[in-house]
Amino acid sequence: MSKKSKHTKDTLSGVSERINGRHAFVSERVLQYIAEETKKNGSVVFEKMTLAKHLNCYIRSLDRAIVALRREGLIISEFLYAENGAQMGNSYKATPKGIALAERFSPDRKAGKRGGINLLKEEEEPSV
Numbered sequence: 001m002s003k004k005s006k007h008t009k010d011t012l013s014g015v016s017e018r019i020n021g022r023h024a025f026v027s028e029r030v031l032q033y034i035a036e037e038t039k040k041n042g043s044v045v046f047e048k049m050t051l052a053k054h055l056n057c058y059i060r061s062l063d064r065a066i067v068a069l070r071r072e073g074l075i076i077s078e079f080l081y082a083e084n085g086a087q088m089g090n091s092y093k094a095t096p097k098g099i100a101l102a103e104r105f106s107p108d109r110k111a112g113k114r115g116g117i118n119l120l121k122e123e124e125e126p127s128v
Contacts, residue, residue, distance in 0.1 A: 012033060012055070014036055015029050015032050015055075016028075016105060016107045017107075018107045019105045019107065020106055026055060026057045026061045026065045027068050027069055028105060029055055030055070031069055034075050034092050035103070037092075038092075039094075043078075043092060043093040044091070046092075048062055069098065073095055073098075074094065074095055074101060077093075
């Protein structure tokens with residue numbers, strides 16, 4: 001199990017601010033961060049306030065992103081407890097589906113794509 005990162009800002013250096021030539025949504029940036037940490041360490045523990053600050057977003061936006069990612073099966077979370085039984089926070093882990101999606105994120109616009117990847121729905125071919 002990972003410890004809370006004192007160097008959250010350093011670990012966010014690989015998280016894109018732009019995905020497919022457009023501004024990255026908070027949920028996409030959170031997924032990218034959790035997926036990278038899952039691949040490196042198996043899971044990640046962070047303080048929401050600290051992560052929101054480093055992502056330059058409101059904590060409520062971060063909460064909504066985490067709920068959406070969990071609901072879509074892209075991440076899982078596990079409660080962490082102290083020895084006395086008090087809840088300490090959560091540990092987050094990207095699912096294989098979440099890792100695969102995060103690996104498709106690119107800061108550059110893809111030729112022939114309009115709008116990039118829709119995080120919460122599978123890509124569909126446009127009807128003609």
